[in-house]
Amino acid sequence: MALWRGSACAGFLALAVGCVFLLEPELPGTALRSLWSSLRLGPAPVPPGSLSPESRLAAAWDALIVQPARRWRRVAVGVNACVDVVISGVKLLQALGLSPGSGRDHAVLHSRSDLEEAFVHFMGKGAAAERFFSDRETFHDIAQAASEFPGAQHYVGGNAALIGQKFAANPDLKVLLCGPIGPKLHELLDDNVFVPPESLQEEDEFHLILEYLAGEEWGPFKAPQANRFIFSHDLSNGAMNMLEVFVSSLEEFQPDLVVLSGLHMMEGQSKELQRKRLLEVVTSISDIPTGIPVHLELASMTNRELMSSIVHQQVFPAVASLGLNEQELLFLSQSASGPHASLSSWDGVPDVGMVSDILFWILKEHGRSKSRSSDLTRIHFHTLVYHILATVDGHWANQLAAVAAGARVAGTQACATETIDTNRVSLRAPQEFMTSRLEPGSRIVLNPNKPVVEWHREGVTFHFTPVLVCKDPVRTVGLGDAISAEGLFYSEAYPD
The missing domain is CATH 3.30.1110.20 (Adenosine kinase, small domain)
Incomplete structure (x- = not known):
């Protein structure tokens, strides 16, 4: 009889706790799990909304990624x-x-x-x-x-x-x-x-x-x-x-959008041919009618003189947008004496504050301003675990959707899936970070429910989002190109 009463009592309490889960899902999960475990009834039921960080982040992206008002x-x-x-x-x-x-x-x-x-x-x-x-x-x-x-x-x-x-x-x-x-x-x-x-x-x-x-x-x-x-x-x-x-x-x-790439392939050429072709690139871009944005996709390089020439010989001011990864960003800063140039290489995940400093420097030194006629107003930075879109204010729209779309395609293409498979990806981005290492900046704490973080710095807006990294990638080649293309597809350039 006592055994029956104990089982009935435990069953009643289990039912009560289950009702609490259903009726009060906003209660702290730790309190509910503690109550359940005290009954020694096995694993606690999963409360509504307690999805994995990867699932919550993917769902948030889907809600954020909307088409621009003016499409290419x-x-x-x-x-x-x-x-x-x-x-x-x-x-x-x-x-x-x-x-x-x-x-x-x-x-x-x-x-x-x-x-x-x-x-x-x-x-x-x-x-x-x-x-x-x-x-x-x-x-x-x-x-x-x-x-x-x-x-x-x-x-x-x-x-x-x-x-x-x-x-x-x-x-x-x-x-x-x-x-x-x-x-x-x-x-x-x-x-x-x-x-x-x-x-x-x-x-x-x-x-x-x-x-x-x-x-x-x-x-x-x-x-x-x-x-x-x-x-x-x-x-x-x-x-x-x-x-x-x-x-x-x-x-x-x-076209209403032009994408140029391949400058890195000139590394095997003589310095004379490199200088000649870069001048011809600038002349060619200058012939493109005003109002048609030109995106330049960079790639892995080792020739600092060539990279410095790309930065300084009017190539950057002739393009509206850049796409690059962590190796290219640091090499660019080293070649053109930018911020954190003394860093020989990234130690693991590139520091968000340092990346932000270099992106800001590129746009401030080579981007459009009241005193400079440069066309450069946008940079799409991508690394394995996060992306940043930096834009000069007043020139681009829908960048929140663009950076989210670029990050989403990194997860789907690497895993060769149509949509994010949350069982095959993992959230590896830093859980908190500083937005600058050269200025006081802000401390950001990552929230998978609001995966795109925005901050501002002297007329430049930054959009950050983590990447859901594929655990068993099918193919790594072309991810950067897919990311840049997807980001551009969802971007809208304001007419000059």
């Missing part, structure tokens, strides 16, 4: 394009008979040994990198072995082609792509991408994408996160051969 209709993209051969870096290098030695970076790769040293150097850091391979014959042999390797995959490659391909996923957009388009690449492109006949060539340019997984080991090296090492012997893109075709195509195509 025609987007022109140029000028680097190629075929990406994606393969396991460790397996390919093993098949080439290489073994891991001491990791060491090389600005230019001259041999298989240089390739092995540079690959393990960046694999050990979990950092992305891109290098030029100078020996044509050796590269051709490696490329052929990679292309025929079991499991090798062929994709659209090159920043311009990848951005164009991402834009083409929107059926309402007309997309023009100019670049060295060979037969394999032309076959891979979306039907919605228009390629001028002058862009077609008989042979493809191949880029080899050596991927590695988080935790993957080779000898003494272990990757802290998934990433990739890219290398090529790409002369067409390196000389920006399609720049003139690109510019001449704009008059007939009549």
